[in-house]
Amino acid sequence: MSLKSKIWASYIIMIIIPLLLAVLSARLILSNYEKDHQLQIIEIALEEKMQENMDFMDELDNTLANKPDNFKDSFFLSRINERISSLNMGVLIQYNEKFMYNSVPVNAEKLKPYLVKFLQQDVANRWVSAISKDYIVKCRALSFSDGTTGRIYLFMSRTAPWDTPPAGHTGYVKWVFLIFIICIFMTNSFLTYRLSKSLIKPLDSVKKAAKEIQYGNLDYPISYPVKNEIGELYQAFEEMRIKLKQSQALNAQYENSRKELISNISHDLKTPITAIKGYAQGIIEGVANNPSKIEKYLRTIFTNAVEMERLTNDLVLFSKLDIKQIPFSFECVDINRYLEDAREELHFDLTENNIALNFESYYESDDLIMADRQRLIRVIHNIMENAKKHLNKQEKEIKIILKEEKNEALIEIRDNGCGIPADRLPLIFDRFYRVDCARNRTTGGSGIGLSIAKEIIEAHQGRIWGESTEGLGTSIFFTLKKAAYFKKD
Incomplete structure (x- = not known):
C-alpha cells in the first residue's frame, strides 16, 4: 500500500472505528437501560393498572346492582368517561337495541363486528370477555328500574401505555460521549504507533545512511x-x-x-x-x-x-x-565496395613490406551499413598496424573477411603472426597496453591503437574483440550495424 493510501486509510479508520464502537456501545447501554427501566415501569404500571381496574370494576358492579338507572344519567356517564379515559378504556351502552352512549372514538356502527360474539352468550349477571385484533371487550347485561334491559360494553385497547419506550432515558448520552472519546484516543494512539513505525524508523535509517555517505563510507x-x-x-x-x-x-x-x-x-x-x-x-x-x-x-x-x-x-x-568530443558523420555505406577500396589503399604499403593482403566477402545482400568513412578507415589502419608488428613468418599474410548477420556486418582482420598469449588477449584493447612488456620501440606503436579502434567501433554501436592462437595468428573482429537497425540519437 502506498504512503498516501496509508494516510487516507488512517484518517478514515480514525473516524469510522470510534464511531462504530461508540454506536455499538451506545446501543448496548441503551438496550440494558431500556430493559431495566422498562421492567420497572411495566411492573409499576401493571400494579397500578390492576388496582385501578379492580377498583373501577368493583364500583361499576356496585352501580349495576344498586343504581342501574345512573347509566341513563348523562352527568354520571361523563364522570364514568373521565375514569375510563385514564384507564385507556371506552364504554358503549346499548338500550332497546340502540346505542345510547359511546365513549369509544369510533362510530358505534363500526363496533358491531366486535359485539357479535356476545349475542349467543348469557351476560345477565356476569362479565363476559372476548379478544379481537384491536380490543379486549367485556360485556354485561343491564336491568333498569322500569323493567327495560340493555347491555354495557367495555372496550380496552390492546396497546398498553407502557409499550412505548420510556421518556427518561437520555442520561446514557454522557456514557456514549465518554466511550466515543476513549475510542478516538485508542484508535489515534494505535494509528500513530503504526505510522511512526512505517515512517519514522525508515527515515531514521535513511538519515543514518546519509551520514555514513557524508563520512565517505x-x-x-x-x-x-x-x-x-x-x-x-x-x-x-x-x-x-x-x-x-x-x-x-x-x-x-x-x-x-x-x-x-x-x-x-x-x-x-x-x-x-x-x-x-x-x-x-x-x-x-x-x-x-x-x-x-x-x-x-x-x-x-x-x-x-x-x-x-x-x-x-x-x-x-x-x-x-x-x-x-569527436563528432561523427554517419552515412549509408556499401560495405563490400568500402572494404575493397580500403584494401587497394593499403595494398601498396603492405606489398613494400612483403605482406600479402587479401579480401574475402560473404556479404550477399544489398543492405547498407551505417558508418563514418573517415573514422572507420582509422580502425582498419590501426588493426593492420598492430598485425604488422606481430608477423614473424616468411610468408606474411593479412586477410580481411566480411560476413553478414541478421542486423549487422561482421568484419574479421586475420593475420598469420606469432599470436597473443591467452592471458594477455583480454588486455589488448586497454590503453597503452603492449604485448611486448619491454615496450620495445623497434616495431613502433604507442599502445593505444586498438583502444582508439574500440572507442570508434563502440561509437558505431558495434562490438570489437579478439581471438588468437599462439604460433598461428590473431583475428580482430568488429561489427557494424545495418542502416535499418542503427539507432540515431
Missing part, C-alpha cells in the same frame, strides 16, 4: 522490503549510493589513467626526443662531416619527428574519443 547499503513511497525513496537512495561509489571508482580509475598517461607519454617521447637531440648535436659539432652522413642524421631526425607527431595525434584523438 559508500559501502553502507540500505533496503526496504515494502513497495511504497518509502521503498521508492530507499531504492533511489541506494541507486545514488551505487552511482556515487561507481563515480568514486571511476574517478580513481581516471586518476590512475592520468598518471599512467603522463608516465607513458614521458616514456614514449623520451626516446625520439633523445634521438633528435643527439643527431642534431652531432651535426652541430661536426660529427657528420660529409654530405651522406649529414643526410643520414637528418633522415633519422625526421623519422623520430614523424613518430612524435603520430604519437601526439594518437593521444589527442584518444583523449577526444574518451570524453566524447
Whole structure:
C-alpha cells in the first residue's frame, strides 16, 4: 500500500472505528437501560393498572346492582368517561337495541363486528370477555328500574401505555460521549504507533545512511522490503549510493589513467626526443662531416619527428574519443565496395613490406551499413598496424573477411603472426597496453591503437574483440550495424 493510501486509510479508520464502537456501545447501554427501566415501569404500571381496574370494576358492579338507572344519567356517564379515559378504556351502552352512549372514538356502527360474539352468550349477571385484533371487550347485561334491559360494553385497547419506550432515558448520552472519546484516543494512539513505525524508523535509517555517505563510507547499503513511497525513496537512495561509489571508482580509475598517461607519454617521447637531440648535436659539432652522413642524421631526425607527431595525434584523438568530443558523420555505406577500396589503399604499403593482403566477402545482400568513412578507415589502419608488428613468418599474410548477420556486418582482420598469449588477449584493447612488456620501440606503436579502434567501433554501436592462437595468428573482429537497425540519437 502506498504512503498516501496509508494516510487516507488512517484518517478514515480514525473516524469510522470510534464511531462504530461508540454506536455499538451506545446501543448496548441503551438496550440494558431500556430493559431495566422498562421492567420497572411495566411492573409499576401493571400494579397500578390492576388496582385501578379492580377498583373501577368493583364500583361499576356496585352501580349495576344498586343504581342501574345512573347509566341513563348523562352527568354520571361523563364522570364514568373521565375514569375510563385514564384507564385507556371506552364504554358503549346499548338500550332497546340502540346505542345510547359511546365513549369509544369510533362510530358505534363500526363496533358491531366486535359485539357479535356476545349475542349467543348469557351476560345477565356476569362479565363476559372476548379478544379481537384491536380490543379486549367485556360485556354485561343491564336491568333498569322500569323493567327495560340493555347491555354495557367495555372496550380496552390492546396497546398498553407502557409499550412505548420510556421518556427518561437520555442520561446514557454522557456514557456514549465518554466511550466515543476513549475510542478516538485508542484508535489515534494505535494509528500513530503504526505510522511512526512505517515512517519514522525508515527515515531514521535513511538519515543514518546519509551520514555514513557524508563520512565517505559508500559501502553502507540500505533496503526496504515494502513497495511504497518509502521503498521508492530507499531504492533511489541506494541507486545514488551505487552511482556515487561507481563515480568514486571511476574517478580513481581516471586518476590512475592520468598518471599512467603522463608516465607513458614521458616514456614514449623520451626516446625520439633523445634521438633528435643527439643527431642534431652531432651535426652541430661536426660529427657528420660529409654530405651522406649529414643526410643520414637528418633522415633519422625526421623519422623520430614523424613518430612524435603520430604519437601526439594518437593521444589527442584518444583523449577526444574518451570524453566524447569527436563528432561523427554517419552515412549509408556499401560495405563490400568500402572494404575493397580500403584494401587497394593499403595494398601498396603492405606489398613494400612483403605482406600479402587479401579480401574475402560473404556479404550477399544489398543492405547498407551505417558508418563514418573517415573514422572507420582509422580502425582498419590501426588493426593492420598492430598485425604488422606481430608477423614473424616468411610468408606474411593479412586477410580481411566480411560476413553478414541478421542486423549487422561482421568484419574479421586475420593475420598469420606469432599470436597473443591467452592471458594477455583480454588486455589488448586497454590503453597503452603492449604485448611486448619491454615496450620495445623497434616495431613502433604507442599502445593505444586498438583502444582508439574500440572507442570508434563502440561509437558505431558495434562490438570489437579478439581471438588468437599462439604460433598461428590473431583475428580482430568488429561489427557494424545495418542502416535499418542503427539507432540515431
